[in-house]
Amino acid sequence: MNNSRLRHLFLLVLMLFTAHLGWAQGVTTAAMSGVISDSKGEGLPGATVIAVHTPTNTQYVAPTNSDGRFNIQNMRVGGPYTVRVTFVGYKDLTREGINLALGQNFRFDQKLSDTSTELSEVTVTQRRDATMSADRTGAATTVRREQIERLPTISRSFQDFTRLTPQANGNSISGRNGRFNNIQIDGASNNDLFGLGNSGTPGGQAGTQPISLDAIQEFQVVIAPYDVRQGRFSGGGINAVTRSGTNEFSGSAFVFGRNENTAGKSPTPDPLTGQRTKLAEFSDYQTGFRLGGPVIKDKLFFFVNGEITRRSAPLLFRVANQVNGVNEVGSGIVSFVNTDQLQQISGVLRERYGYDAGSIGEINNETRSNKAFARLDWNINQNNQLTLRHNFVDASDDNLSRSQNNFRFGNNGYRFVSKTNSTVVELKSRFGSRFANNLLLGYSTIRDQRSVNGSLFPSVTINFGANTVVAGSERSSTRNRLDQDILEITDNFNVFAGKHVLTFGTNNEIFRFDNLFVNDGGGRYDFPDLASFLAGRSNASNYRYRQNYSLPGGKPTAKFGAAQFGVYAQDEYNVTEKLRLTAGLRLDLPAYFNNPSYNPRVDSTFAKAVETGPAQGAAYDVRTDRLPKSRLQVSPRLGFNWDVRGDQSFQTRGGVGIFTGRPAYVWISNQYGGTGVDFANFDRTGALAPRLATVVPDSVSRLPARASKGSIAVTDKEFRNPQLLRTNLAVDYRLPFGLVATLEGIYSKTLNDVLPQDINLANPTSTLLGDGRPVYTAGTNPATGGPNRYRNSRDFNNVILLTNTSKGYQYSLTAELKKQFENGFFATSAYTYGQSRDLYSGTSSVAVSTWEFNPHVSGPNNLPLSYSNFDLRHRVIGSFSYRKEYAGHFATTLSAFYNGQSGTPFSYTYFGTDINNDGGNPSGSSNDLIYIPRSQNEIVLVTDGVNDRRTTAQIWNELNSFIENDKFLKENRGEYAARNGARTPWQHRIDVRLMQDIFFTVGSKTHTLQLTADVTNFGNLLNKEWGRDYFVANQNFGLLRYQGLENGTTGRPTFSYGNGTTPTATKAYQVSQLSSRWQAQFGARYLF
Structure with missing residues (x-):
C-alpha cells in the first residue's frame, strides 16, 4: 500500500x-x-x-x-x-x-x-x-428480548430473528449476498471474514451458532443507517448486544430436544410402496444455563452462560431399485442410480484398488457444539463503566450430502472442526454535560480444519447423463485448514453544542490469515460413464484427470495480513423541535500485507498488449505479487427525520449515502495459491489422461513428467472493496389501538462490485449455427487431446482477474403494520416487493469457480445485467404473540411467525459437453444458458445413446410438454433463458410456539417452570399438501444435453432430452424432504 x-x-x-x-x-x-x-x-x-x-x-x-x-x-x-x-x-x-x-x-x-x-x-x-x-432515518428492525423469548425457534439461530426484517431473505439483506453483511456482537466484528460458510458467522461451516441465544439481550438489523459510525457492509448490518448481570441473582437452566417421532412424514410418497415415510432415527438436543447477579451491589456485575448441542441427522435418502428394468421415478428421496450399480462400483474400488468407498445405505451426520460465555460489568463511578466479556465456541460437523442427481459414497464426506475465541473490552465514559467517550477493543481467533472420511484416495466422479456418482476422498478436503486472527480498535468522540451533536471517530480492523487449501490435492478423475470407470480409463474427450500439487521451494499456504482503517465525522443537527438532520463523512482505507510470490512469466506475458480478449489492444498490467492499492473509499451520508406534528405520531424520514463493505477474503487468498510458482496443476483429458490409480496426495513423483503451470489468480491493482449508493424514503404513522403503519422504499446502485474475468480467454472465433452464441474453439488441441480454446497465452490455463464492475442495482418497497408490546400482545405484518440485478452474485470461493459457475450466453467475460441469486420479488411476513396470566400461578403464551415468498430464482442451462468451449463446464453441468425453441424447427433433437429408442417427434413432444407447463419457459419461447429468470413456486410457512409458565414461590422470590413446544411448518401438520419447500440444486437446472454438431465438426448443435430409460422430470424443482415436513421441539426451562 x-x-x-x-x-x-x-x-x-x-x-x-x-x-x-x-x-x-x-x-x-x-x-x-x-x-x-x-x-x-x-x-x-x-x-x-x-x-x-x-x-x-x-x-x-x-x-x-x-x-x-x-x-x-x-x-x-x-x-x-x-x-x-x-x-x-x-x-x-x-x-x-x-x-x-x-x-x-x-x-x-x-x-x-x-x-x-x-x-x-x-x-x-x-x-x-x-x-x-x-x-x-434509514430502514432498521429491532428484535427485543421479549420477542427472542416468545417467538418460535428450533435452531436458536440469528436467522430465526433476522427474518423479522421485511427486506431480508435468509442471510441475504436487501437483495445482496450475505457475505456482504457485517455482524457485530457487543460492537465487535463477528463475521466469517474469509467468506466460506453460508451463515456469515464463525463456525458456520461446523453447523453452530456464533453465540448462545441465551446470552443475547437484543438484535438490530440496519439497512440504511446514515450514522457514519456504522459501516463495513454493502448488504446489511446485524448488531447484537449481550446480557449483563443486575443487582438481583437470576438465572435459568434449560433443555430442548426432538427426534424422528416429533416430525411429520415425507411430503411425497415412496415410489415403491406408495406410502409417505417417517424420518430415519435421529436426535437433536440442546441444554444449557445462564446465571447473572452482583459481585458488589450497584458496582460490579457478572453474567455467565453455557450451552451444549448434539445433533444426529439423517440424509433422507435411499438408493433406487429397478422396476421392470427402469429406475424408480425420482421423488427427491430416491437416487437415479440403483443398488446393483453402486455395489459394482464399490466392489471394483475395493478389489482392484484396495479402497473402501464407504456406505451406500442410510447415514447420519453428527454435529456437536459447546459454547461458553462470560461477562463482567463494572460501574467504576457515575461517569465511567467498563465491560469485559469472552465468548468461546467449539464445534464439529460431519458433511456428506446426497441428492436426486448426485450420489456420494459414505467415505466421500468430511468432518469440519471449528474453534472460536472472542474477547471484547469496552470503556464508556462521560465528561460533564458536553462530552462522552466510548473505547472498544476486540480480539478474536478462529481455527477451522477439515478431515476426510476413510483412507486417502483420489476423488472419482462417474457421470450418468446429467447425474453423477462420487467416490474417494472429498476433493476439497484432503488439505484444507484456515486460521484467522482479528484485532479491532474503535474509539469515538462527541461534542454536544446546543442543537448540534458533533461526532468524530475511528474504527480499525486488522486481520491475519493462514490458509492451507489444495483443491484436487489428492487427484481427481472424471469418467464419462460407468463403462469407462469399469475399464479404468477412456479415450473420450470428457474423460479427465487433474491434480494440484505444491512445487519445490513454493509457499504451501497463503499467509497474509489485511486491514481496514476507518475515520469519520458527523453532525446531528436539531434544526427545529420537529426536524433533525444527520450529515456525515466516512473514510475507509483497505490495506494488504505480505505479497504473494512473483511469477515473471505472468508479468512478461500480460504486461504487453494482447490482440484479443476483454482488454483487446491494451496491456493488462497484472502481477502475481501485487495486491490492490490502498486507496481511500469515501462514504458521505445525509439523513433526515421530520416529526410532522411534533408529537411522534407522524414522521417522514430518509436519506442518501454511500456504504463501503469488505470482500470475502478468500477471493484475495486465491492469488496466493494461484501464482503458478507455488503450485502446479496436472490436467489431461482423453487418451493423454492416466489410468485410474491410487495417487498419494501432493506427490510429484507419482505424476507424469509433463504438467502445466495451471490456473493463475490475480487481482486488479485498482480493485476496490464492494461499495454502493443507497437511498431510502419512509413514512411512519401512528394509528388507533397502538398500531404503527410504515411505507418505505429503498434503492441501491452499485458503485464497485466484485467481478471475476478470465483474461487468458480470447475473443470468440465464431458463432454457433442456428443458436448464434459465440464459440471459443477451433478443433482439437493436440497437446492435451481436449478442445483447443483460443487463449492469449498457451503457457497458462485460466488466468482469473478479480476486478470491479459498477453495473447492478437493488430496490424494494415495503408496507408494514405493527403493534408494540401492550397487555401481553404484540404483532407485526409486512409485504415487500424487491428486485436485485447484478453481473455476478458472489456465490463461489475458488478463483476458477467464481468465473465458470456464472451462467451466460454471450461469454463469461461479457456478462449482461440479470437477476441476482438473491432476487427477492414478493415476500409477506407476519408475527404475533399473546401472553395471558391467570389463577395467580400460571401464564400461557401463544406465538407464531408466517413467511410467504415467491420462490427462489434459478437458471436453465445445457449439460454435457461444453457447447461454446469457453471452459465453463464444471463437473459435466454447464454455465451455458439454453435457447428456448418456439417450435421443433428451431432445435435438432437426437436420442441419448443406443438404449434410447424414441423418435424425434416423441422427444419433441416430451420437451414441448415440459416447456408448456413451465411459466417462464412458455413466456420466453424464441429467447435465450435469462440468468435466474425462472423461479420455484410460492412457499408458505408458519412456525408456532406454545409456552406454559408455572409460577411458585421459593423463599421470597418467584420461580418459574416453563414448558415449551415449538412447531415449524405448522401448516404441514394440518394438511400434508401445505408448507412445501421447493429448491433447485445450485440454482441451476440442466434441461438439455448437448450432443455435438450435426456433422461432427459442422452444422447445427444437437441436443437430447431425457434418455428414454429413466422417466424425465416433470418439473425443474424438487420438494425438500426435510424442510417440507412439520417438526416439533419440546423444551423445559427453570427460571429463578
Whole structure:
C-alpha cells in the first residue's frame, strides 16, 4: 500500500486516541435526549435529568444547557429506567417503566410546572417505541428480548430473528449476498471474514451458532443507517448486544430436544410402496444455563452462560431399485442410480484398488457444539463503566450430502472442526454535560480444519447423463485448514453544542490469515460413464484427470495480513423541535500485507498488449505479487427525520449515502495459491489422461513428467472493496389501538462490485449455427487431446482477474403494520416487493469457480445485467404473540411467525459437453444458458445413446410438454433463458410456539417452570399438501444435453432430452424432504 497515505492515516488515528472524549451509542448502547421546558414551552437551563437503570441502579445524570436541552449517551440497552427531572422552583417530574432499544436515542421532552401550581410530584409510566424516534432515518428492525423469548425457534439461530426484517431473505439483506453483511456482537466484528460458510458467522461451516441465544439481550438489523459510525457492509448490518448481570441473582437452566417421532412424514410418497415415510432415527438436543447477579451491589456485575448441542441427522435418502428394468421415478428421496450399480462400483474400488468407498445405505451426520460465555460489568463511578466479556465456541460437523442427481459414497464426506475465541473490552465514559467517550477493543481467533472420511484416495466422479456418482476422498478436503486472527480498535468522540451533536471517530480492523487449501490435492478423475470407470480409463474427450500439487521451494499456504482503517465525522443537527438532520463523512482505507510470490512469466506475458480478449489492444498490467492499492473509499451520508406534528405520531424520514463493505477474503487468498510458482496443476483429458490409480496426495513423483503451470489468480491493482449508493424514503404513522403503519422504499446502485474475468480467454472465433452464441474453439488441441480454446497465452490455463464492475442495482418497497408490546400482545405484518440485478452474485470461493459457475450466453467475460441469486420479488411476513396470566400461578403464551415468498430464482442451462468451449463446464453441468425453441424447427433433437429408442417427434413432444407447463419457459419461447429468470413456486410457512409458565414461590422470590413446544411448518401438520419447500440444486437446472454438431465438426448443435430409460422430470424443482415436513421441539426451562 502507499506508505505515505498509511502514515497519515495512522497519525489521524493516533490523534483521535489521544483525544479522550467520545461516544458510540449506535452499536452497543442506547441514548436519551430532549428538551426540558416550562409550561410556556421555554427551555429551562440548568435543570437536572437523572436516569436510573433500575436493575443495576446505574445512574446517568445530565444538566440541561442554555436552550433546556440535554443528552445522555452510552446507556444500557433495555430497562426499565426511572427518569427524574428537577429544577429549583418547579415540581419534580418522574417517569417510570422506560425501556431503551439497541441504537435508540429516546426522545424525552418534558414540561415542568412551577411550585405555585397546586400539583404534587408527577409520576407516569412510559413504554418505548423505537419506530417513532427522532434518530431513526434509514430502514432498521429491532428484535427485543421479549420477542427472542416468545417467538418460535428450533435452531436458536440469528436467522430465526433476522427474518423479522421485511427486506431480508435468509442471510441475504436487501437483495445482496450475505457475505456482504457485517455482524457485530457487543460492537465487535463477528463475521466469517474469509467468506466460506453460508451463515456469515464463525463456525458456520461446523453447523453452530456464533453465540448462545441465551446470552443475547437484543438484535438490530440496519439497512440504511446514515450514522457514519456504522459501516463495513454493502448488504446489511446485524448488531447484537449481550446480557449483563443486575443487582438481583437470576438465572435459568434449560433443555430442548426432538427426534424422528416429533416430525411429520415425507411430503411425497415412496415410489415403491406408495406410502409417505417417517424420518430415519435421529436426535437433536440442546441444554444449557445462564446465571447473572452482583459481585458488589450497584458496582460490579457478572453474567455467565453455557450451552451444549448434539445433533444426529439423517440424509433422507435411499438408493433406487429397478422396476421392470427402469429406475424408480425420482421423488427427491430416491437416487437415479440403483443398488446393483453402486455395489459394482464399490466392489471394483475395493478389489482392484484396495479402497473402501464407504456406505451406500442410510447415514447420519453428527454435529456437536459447546459454547461458553462470560461477562463482567463494572460501574467504576457515575461517569465511567467498563465491560469485559469472552465468548468461546467449539464445534464439529460431519458433511456428506446426497441428492436426486448426485450420489456420494459414505467415505466421500468430511468432518469440519471449528474453534472460536472472542474477547471484547469496552470503556464508556462521560465528561460533564458536553462530552462522552466510548473505547472498544476486540480480539478474536478462529481455527477451522477439515478431515476426510476413510483412507486417502483420489476423488472419482462417474457421470450418468446429467447425474453423477462420487467416490474417494472429498476433493476439497484432503488439505484444507484456515486460521484467522482479528484485532479491532474503535474509539469515538462527541461534542454536544446546543442543537448540534458533533461526532468524530475511528474504527480499525486488522486481520491475519493462514490458509492451507489444495483443491484436487489428492487427484481427481472424471469418467464419462460407468463403462469407462469399469475399464479404468477412456479415450473420450470428457474423460479427465487433474491434480494440484505444491512445487519445490513454493509457499504451501497463503499467509497474509489485511486491514481496514476507518475515520469519520458527523453532525446531528436539531434544526427545529420537529426536524433533525444527520450529515456525515466516512473514510475507509483497505490495506494488504505480505505479497504473494512473483511469477515473471505472468508479468512478461500480460504486461504487453494482447490482440484479443476483454482488454483487446491494451496491456493488462497484472502481477502475481501485487495486491490492490490502498486507496481511500469515501462514504458521505445525509439523513433526515421530520416529526410532522411534533408529537411522534407522524414522521417522514430518509436519506442518501454511500456504504463501503469488505470482500470475502478468500477471493484475495486465491492469488496466493494461484501464482503458478507455488503450485502446479496436472490436467489431461482423453487418451493423454492416466489410468485410474491410487495417487498419494501432493506427490510429484507419482505424476507424469509433463504438467502445466495451471490456473493463475490475480487481482486488479485498482480493485476496490464492494461499495454502493443507497437511498431510502419512509413514512411512519401512528394509528388507533397502538398500531404503527410504515411505507418505505429503498434503492441501491452499485458503485464497485466484485467481478471475476478470465483474461487468458480470447475473443470468440465464431458463432454457433442456428443458436448464434459465440464459440471459443477451433478443433482439437493436440497437446492435451481436449478442445483447443483460443487463449492469449498457451503457457497458462485460466488466468482469473478479480476486478470491479459498477453495473447492478437493488430496490424494494415495503408496507408494514405493527403493534408494540401492550397487555401481553404484540404483532407485526409486512409485504415487500424487491428486485436485485447484478453481473455476478458472489456465490463461489475458488478463483476458477467464481468465473465458470456464472451462467451466460454471450461469454463469461461479457456478462449482461440479470437477476441476482438473491432476487427477492414478493415476500409477506407476519408475527404475533399473546401472553395471558391467570389463577395467580400460571401464564400461557401463544406465538407464531408466517413467511410467504415467491420462490427462489434459478437458471436453465445445457449439460454435457461444453457447447461454446469457453471452459465453463464444471463437473459435466454447464454455465451455458439454453435457447428456448418456439417450435421443433428451431432445435435438432437426437436420442441419448443406443438404449434410447424414441423418435424425434416423441422427444419433441416430451420437451414441448415440459416447456408448456413451465411459466417462464412458455413466456420466453424464441429467447435465450435469462440468468435466474425462472423461479420455484410460492412457499408458505408458519412456525408456532406454545409456552406454559408455572409460577411458585421459593423463599421470597418467584420461580418459574416453563414448558415449551415449538412447531415449524405448522401448516404441514394440518394438511400434508401445505408448507412445501421447493429448491433447485445450485440454482441451476440442466434441461438439455448437448450432443455435438450435426456433422461432427459442422452444422447445427444437437441436443437430447431425457434418455428414454429413466422417466424425465416433470418439473425443474424438487420438494425438500426435510424442510417440507412439520417438526416439533419440546423444551423445559427453570427460571429463578
